[in-house]
Structures are given as C-alpha cells and as structure tokens.
Amino acid sequence: MSDDHTHVQEFFTARAAGWDSRFPDDGPVYAAAVAELGLGEGDRVLDAGCGTGRALPPLRAAVGASGVVLGVDLTPAMLEAALDAGRDRDGRLLLADVAALPLRAESLDAVFAAGLIAHLPHPADNLRELARVVRPGGTLALFHPIGRAALAARHGRRLTPDDLRAEANLRPLLAGSGWRMTSYVDEDDRFLALATRTS
Numbered sequence: 001m002s003d004d005h006t007h008v009q010e011f012f013t014a015r016a017a018g019w020d021s022r023f024p025d026d027g028p029v030y031a032a033a034v035a036e037l038g039l040g041e042g043d044r045v046l047d048a049g050c051g052t053g054r055a056l057p058p059l060r061a062a063v064g065a066s067g068v069v070l071g072v073d074l075t076p077a078m079l080e081a082a083l084d085a086g087r088d089r090d091g092r093l094l095l096a097d098v099a100a101l102p103l104r105a106e107s108l109d110a111v112f113a114a115g116l117i118a119h120l121p122h123p124a125d126n127l128r129e130l131a132r133v134v135r136p137g138g139t140l141a142l143f144h145p146i147g148r149a150a151l152a153a154r155h156g157r158r159l160t161p162d163d164l165r166a167e168a169n170l171r172p173l174l175a176g177s178g179w180r181m182t183s184y185v186d187e188d189d190r191f192l193a194l195a196t197r198t199s
Helices: 003-013 027-036 056-063 076-084 123-132 148-154 167-175
Strands: 044-048 068-073 092-095 108-114 134-144 179-187 190-197
Touching (some): 027 056, 027 108, 027 134, 044 056, 056 068, 068 076, 076 092, 123 134, 123 167, 167 179
Parallel strands (some): 044 068, 044 108, 108 134
Antiparallel strands (some): 179 190
16 A cells, blocks of 8 residues: 555544534535536446545435445545444445546446545546546536635645646646546635546
8 A cells, every 4th residue: 555545544544533523514515516417317426535425315316216326435434434424325335446446447427526636646547547437428526515725724725826626737637537627616615626528
C-alpha cells in the first residue's frame, strides 16, 4: 500500500466514528446533488469514496428497488460507520480502491463522488478508472457540500491557482481522462461538477 493510501486511511480512520455528527445538515445538499445525475429506475450507480454512505439513501431512491447501488471506500472504519448507520440497506458496501475497481468495464450508468478528488493520489489515472466502469454517455458527479472558498476557509487556507477543482484545471483533467464536463457550480453552499463519459 502506498504512502498516499496510508495517509488517507489514517486521516479518515481517526474521524470515522464522529463523521456524520460533524456534518448533520448535509442530507438535503447530497439529495439535490444526486438529483442532478438524472438517474432513473433500474440504473446502476457507484458512490466512489462513499465514506459513511450519506449519498446511498438518495441514490437508492433515485434508482429504485430494481437499480444497483454500490458504495466503495478505502477505509474500513468509514464502511463500519456506514454499516452502523444502516446504510448497507440502500447499497452494497465494498472495501476497494478507486484506482482498481473490482467492476466490469462499462457496467455502470453513473458515478457519484463526494469529496473524493482532493484525496486521489493520481487524479488523471483515477478518473480514467472511473471512466472505465461507466458506459459511454454515463455521468460523473464530483460533489462537495460546500464550495472551494468555504472549504479553504474552514481549513485555514487560501485558494490557489493550482487548485485541482478550479474549473480551468478540472475541465482539461476530465477531458484527458475520458470525461466531458457539462456543468460546473462552485458556490458557498455546494461544489458540483458534472461530466459525461465520452465514447
């Protein structure tokens, strides 16, 4: 396991038990972001870096009982917190790395990724792997419940031009990884970039 993975696991393991209580009011913004994916009954969707599974209930609601909802995370403690919250009722939880997903090519209709991109050690390669498992024309949502400036302020940092989530950086990164950005919103109360899987 790389140092990047160790760092991510240590960071989230230490915070897993109290994660949901730190952000108790995020449910509506998660649901609104999921609605932007345009999922329908029977669709197959992955929550990449699902953490405690906060997106799983709205994803299940969007795809219905006949759909497939998968939650993948690298940190066992986060998946345990998802289990404790009962979110395994809304989707199948898998301990896996988004760099090497245990899924067939083009087997999904969409990927939802909340707060993931900042923790990817090799963003272009990792986004390419997400593209591999999504059918052409499928959708990717890169989401965060607060915008870039608000998040930087929360962490006592300033935004810099090299911020990966800045539109000028993210658009070409997605384009080089099998995605075409279709929408970009960066407001105080949410960040949401949508992209379509190119053929």
